[in-house]
Amino acid sequence: MRLGTAGTRSRTPAPDATTERSAISLRGVGKDFRSAAGESVALDSVDLDIDAGDFVCLLGQSGCGKSTLLNLIAGLDSPSRGSIDVGGRRVGMMFQDANLFPWLTVRGNIELALRLSGVPAREFGPRVDELLETVRLPRAASMRPHELSGGMRQRVALARTLAQDCSILLMDEPFAALDAITRDAMHDETERIWLERELTIVFVTHNVRESARLGNRVLVMAPDPGRIDSELRIGLQRPRRMEDPGVADRAAELHRRLSGRNEP
Amino acid sequence: MSDIDAGRLVGKAAAPSRRIRFIRPEGQPAASLGSRILGRSWPPLLAVIITLLLWQVVYLSGWRPSYVLPDPATVLQRTGEMVASGKFWQALGTTMFRAAAGFGLALGIGTLIGLVVSFSRTLRAAIGSMITGLQTMPSIAWFPFAILLFGLSESAILFVVILGAAPSIANGIISGIDDVPKALIRTATVLGARGLSLYRYVVVPAALPAYLSGLKQGWAFAWRSLMAGELLVIIASKPSLGVQLQFHREFADTAGLMSVMIIILVLGMLIDGVLSRVSNGVRARRGMGPVS
Numbered sequence: 244m245r246l247g248t249a250g251t252r253s254r255t256p257a258p259d260a261t262t263e264r265s266a267i268s269l270r271g272v273g274k275d276f277r278s279a280a281g282e283s284v285a286l287d288s289v290d291l292d293i294d295a296g297d298f299v300c301l302l303g304q305s306g307c308g309k310s311t312l313l314n315l316i317a318g319l320d321s322p323s324r325g326s327i328d329v330g331g332r333r334v335g336m337m338f339q340d341a342n343l344f345p346w347l348t349v350r351g352n353i354e355l356a357l358r359l360s361g362v363p364a365r366e367f368g369p370r371v372d373e374l375l376e377t378v379r380l381p382r383a384a385s386m387r388p389h390e391l392s393g394g395m396r397q398r399v400a401l402a403r404t405l406a407q408d409c410s411i412l413l414m415d416e417p418f419a420a421l422d423a424i425t426r427d428a429m430h431d432e433t434e435r436i437w438l439e440r441e442l443t444i445v446f447v448t449h450n451v452r453e454s455a456r457l458g459n460r461v462l463v464m465a466p467d468p469g470r471i472d473s474e475l476r477i478g479l480q481r482p483r484r485m486e487d488p489g490v491a492d493r494a495a496e497l498h499r500r501l502s503g504r505n506e507p
Numbered sequence: 508m509s510d511i512d513a514g515r516l517v518g519k520a521a522a523p524s525r526r527i528r529f530i531r532p533e534g535q536p537a538a539s540l541g542s543r544i545l546g547r548s549w550p551p552l553l554a555v556i557i558t559l560l561l562w563q564v565v566y567l568s569g570w571r572p573s574y575v576l577p578d579p580a581t582v583l584q585r586t587g588e589m590v591a592s593g594k595f596w597q598a599l600g601t602t603m604f605r606a607a608a609g610f611g612l613a614l615g616i617g618t619l620i621g622l623v624v625s626f627s628r629t630l631r632a633a634i635g636s637m638i639t640g641l642q643t644m645p646s647i648a649w650f651p652f653a654i655l656l657f658g659l660s661e662s663a664i665l666f667v668v669i670l671g672a673a674p675s676i677a678n679g680i681i682s683g684i685d686d687v688p689k690a691l692i693r694t695a696t697v698l699g700a701r702g703l704s705l706y707r708y709v710v711v712p713a714a715l716p717a718y719l720s721g722l723k724q725g726w727a728f729a730w731r732s733l734m735a736g737e738l739l740v741i742i743a744s745k746p747s748l749g750v751q752l753q754f755h756r757e758f759a760d761t762a763g764l765m766s767v768m769i770i771i772l773v774l775g776m777l778i779d780g781v782l783s784r785v786s787n788g789v790r791a792r793r794g795m796g797p798v799s
Contacts (some may be wrong), residue, residue, distance in 0.1 A: 317697055335697065342694040345661040348710045355708055359699040389794020407698060 266332060266411055266443040268315060272325035274469075276310050284468035285311045290482035291462070291471065293445065295410070298437055300458035301447045302497060305381040308469020309447040313413050317443065332443075335409030339416045341396035343388035344350070348382040349399050374402040375424065377436060394425035395504035398432070399481075405440070414446045418453070429486055430456055434482055451501065456485050461501050473500055518701045577762045583736030586766040598746040599770075602737065605661070605747070606778075609668030610729045616669060617676025617725060621718075626706070635681070646671035646732035650739050664736035671732035672725040679721010679744065687726040699788075716795065719786040726782055730775045 274286040286308040293299050301309045315327055317336045343352050353371045355437040362370065375381050378398040388396060397417055404412065414433075418426045432455065437444055448454050454461045458477055465472035477498060479489045522729070559579045566578040589595045624630045649667045657663040687710050695709040737749020748767055755764035790796060 305649065319693060319696060336694075340690060340692065342688075342690050344691065344695075344709065344712070345795075346715065346789075356698050359695075359708070387792060387794065403698070490542065 245378065252257075254290050255446075264294055265292040265328075266297070266330060267291070267293040267445070268328040268330075269316075270326050272312075272315060272322045272327060274315060275323045275468050282357070286315075286322075287468040287470045289471055290411055293443060295443050296441050298444045298457060298459045299446070300454035300461045301445065302449070302451065302454040302461050302501070303464030303472075304449060304466065304501070306469070307464040307466040309449075309464055310415055310477050311469060312464075313415050313445060313447050317413050318390070329411060332411050333407055334411045334413060335404035335407040335416045336405050336413040337397070337404050337415065339419050341388070341400035343391075343396055343399055343403075345388050347388075348384065349380070349386050349388070349391070352388070354398060356403045360407045362406075368408070373422075377439075378402040378432065392425075393421050394429060397421065397429060401432070401436070403468055405436070409442075410454075411443045411445070414444065416447055416449070419448070419450070430485070432483070435456065438481075447491045448501075451497045452485060452490065452494040455479075455497060456483055461493075461497060463497060475500070515764045526799055538694055553577075554663075574759070575761055577765070582762050582769070585762040586769055589763070589766050594746060595751075596750055598748055601745050601747040602733070602749070603774075605664055605668070606729065606733055606736075607664050609733060610726060612665065613669045613672035613676060613725060613729060614722070617673035617721075618680060618718075620673065621680030621721075622678035622711075625681045631681075637678050638681070641670065641674040642678060644670075645741075646728065647735045650736065652739060659740050659742060661742070663740050664733065667736050668729050668732045672729035675725040675728055676721045677719075679724065680714060680718045682718025683721070684710055686717060687713040716786065716790055716793070718788060719782070723779060723782045723786060727775070730778070734771060760769075 259417070269289050269291040272286065272289040272291075273284065275282050276285050289312065301312060303309050311320070313336070315322050316329065317334055320330070342356065343349075347355060351369050353374055354367045357367055357370055358364070371384065372381070375384060378401050380395060380398050380402070383391065383395060385398070388399070391399065400417070418429050421429060430453070431484075433444070434444075436442070446457055448457075455477060461475045461477060463472045463475065464470065475493065477493050481485070483490055543742070562579050566573070566576060570576070624635060646667050649670055650663070653663040653666045657666060691709060691713055692705070695705055700709055734749055734752075737747045738753055741750055741753060748771055751767045752764060755761075755767060
């Protein structure tokens with residue numbers, strides 16, 4: 244991994260007024276990708292502050308840089324321009340695929356995350372039990388990933404991410420491959436765990452209703468070049484449900500913004 | 508809502524193991540152990556019977572005189588007599604000791620080289636293709652060189668056995684590490700795995716199935732190289748399976764020769780069977796299913 248010449252990603256708190264309450268702070272962040280066709284701008288200039296404890300959804304069609312932005316915040320990739328500051332917070336990330344390690348049991352998967360976070364081995368047992376309780380899979384500890392349903396796998400992935408004791412949780416379309424019923428259940432769990440653990444969540448999705456169901460703020464992104472186009476504050480009470488009229492209203496508004504852009 | 512998942516959990520846990528191939532109607536008693544063994548072993552048994560029958564037909568056709576090509580019954584009887592003799596076990600001991608030592612050393616060397624090469628881009632560029640090249644080199648071509656280097660000695664045999672097996676083992680681990688899904692690496696990186704811990708906890712375990720395939724191939728090469736070696740490098744004081752082959756040929760004792768060949772075939776298959784079992788077990792635990 245090579246840092247871009249101008250791009251920096253800092254884990255130490257910067258003496259900036261806005262970072263006092265921001266969990267995540269982006270200043271002029273851009274990312275270019277080089278391919279055979281030449282250089283393309285995946286992300287233009289993104290300025291963004293996300294408060295600690297906020298739930299932010301990044302909404303947009305594919306190719307607008309949502310995942311790129313998330314990878315930059317996670318530190319999986321480094322920006323070509325600008326700076327990213329997470330104030331030294333631990334960052335956890337979930338993907339569309341649970342990516343469980345197939346050679347380990349559910350317990351083994353979570354234990355590995357604990358081990359990599361420096362938790363002493365004698366604490367593994369109770370910590371794993373507690374995390375499985377949190378994601379409501381108390382009896383799955385000895386099962387293998389291939390024996391689990393898609394929803395259960397994402398629950399284990401969530402438990403494994405929480406094992407890092409992260410305060411920022413990045414989620415890249417984590418429920419896009421689940422059926423509607425399981426997805427609704429996972430929305431409830433995500434909302435509950437977000438409140439219980441006072442997490443800061445950045446949730447990438449292309450599902451308009453999902454973003455209105457989950458987010459406090461929805462950032463609508465646009466492609467060519469990837470950028471944040473507009474923002475909608477949802478302002479609905481929780482807990483919410485997919486079929487709430489308020490959620491439907493906000494979803495319709497988001498739809499207008501997404502499709503309106505394509506009209507002259 | 509979590510009841511749905513919980514229901515599935517119970518259902519999955521109670522579901523029959525995927526190893527059971529046939530579906531048994533409700534209420535019927537489970538097949539007995541004997542019939543299950545029979546159910547699994549009849550195809551290879553049938554193949555053996557057909558081979559013996561064909562052999563018998565060729566024998567009866569009189570294509571070759573019976574002292575050159577004996578009939579199956581004679582050969583099997585000789586095999587039985589041979590297995591009952593002490594001399595055979597001494598020869599078997601020598602051969603199996605060489606196989607264990609050669610394959611064991613190849614295992615260590617191949618694994619080490621594989622790990623180091625997959626770790627270093629420069630080393631990969633330098634000797635990556637050479638390892639594949641060595642794999643295609645017939646091991647018998649090494650023997651003249653080995654005999655000049657080490658004389659007619661155990662070392663010459665071991666040298667060639669290691670050269671035969673180690674490249675396959677190294678290649679197994681290299682290709683296994685190359686094929687580790689990038690998504691798993693990314694996930695492990697987000698979980699905080701870096702450098703050595705990434706290797707130890709994610710890359711190496713993920714590469715294990717390919718490594719075991721490499722071991723199987725390595726064993727096949729080791730066994731072939733060993734038999735070639737025992738035919739070429741004959742150490743007078745050491746009776747071995749290879750020496751016995753040579754001995755029976757010199758005395759034009761085809762029945763004895765074929766008996767030794769049967770033993771060599773069966774031994775190779777047995778060890779391959781053990782490695783396959785380990786390999787399939789590892790795959791099954793990951794939901795990858797057995798490879799046949």
